[in-house]
Amino acid sequence: MSAVSCPHCGKTEIRMAKVPRDVVVMMPCPECRELVVLFRGKAIAINREVLRNGTKEQRRNHIAEIVEEFLPPELFSGEFDWDSLEQGAPFPFPGRRPRRPRPAPFEEDDEPELPISDEEMERFQRFELHRIDEPRYFKRYFG
Secondary structure (H helix, E strand, O other): OEEEEOOOOOOOEEEEOOOOOOOOEEEEOOOOOOEEEEEOOEEEEOOHHHHHHOOHHHHHHHHHHHHHHHOOHHHHOOOOOHHHHHOOOOOOOOOOOOOOOOOOOOOOOOOOOOOOOHHHHHHHHHHHHHHOOOHHHHHHHHO
16 A cells, blocks of 8 residues: 655645556545545646636646646657557556566467376366465466
8 A cells, every 4th residue: 555645735645555557546635625636656636626617728738737747757858759659569657567468369270289187287286276366376377
């Protein structure tokens, strides 16, 4: 669980439960009740008055300013390779771990693998079957 300070009142620590790394959360501060956007351990203040009473352009600009706070600075430095995005490369957030390539889907033309041997089945039952409920183990073999 991580905690960040409220950008409005500054004194409240906003605790975040397990939120997936690439999920944006908008919530009120528990103390001052002002709106805050949380993303990757960073908190940005939302001006509720602009969202309620601002013009469409003011709301759009306010949201754009919030999104800009979360973007990596390389995007605005002229050093970013925009062509890599067109080729499907992931967006470069600092500290982001690269994704592992997914195995190719099974196609009907592929040769089916031979069934496992009795020795392999016995080894699986003795050493690995009890680990199948462990998230890291399951993900490693079953994606």
